[in-house]
Amino acid sequence: MKFSIQINEGPYQHQAADSAYQFAKASLAKGHEIFRVFFYHDGVNNATRLAVPPQDDRNITQQWTELQKEHNLDLVVCIAAAQRRGLMDEDEAKRQGKDANNIAEGFRISGLGQLIEAGIESDRLVTFGA
Secondary structure, three states, X not given: OXXXXXXXXXXXXXOHHHHHHHHHHHHHHOOOEEEEEEEOHHHHHHHEOOOOOOOOOOOHHHHHXXXXXXXXXXXXXXXXXXXXXXXXXXXXHXXXXXOOOOEOOOEEEEOOHHHHHHHHHOOEEEEEOO
């Protein structure tokens, strides 16, 4: 089965990000395909490379980056939600006249069209968080 995943909550204030990661990992282990993971609303905070959780806590951004590398996942961050929360890649930072970027390796910024395409191309679009 081909899944796409939508994550609407941030990494540390809600269980949704952990549940989505575990779902993706389990699905891939069972031989399913992940077409795309779309980070929306506060879920875009999963993509920041500047978060530094305590050493004894999980690093959700790093977990997604490693899963992306291992399975060549398409990790898409909603551009509008990201801009509202101060997240941007190098190109967007230049376009907006900002002097820094903070999107982690393996993530990319794009628009809601990527979420629509994910729903069309996948057998199931599974949403985590409100």
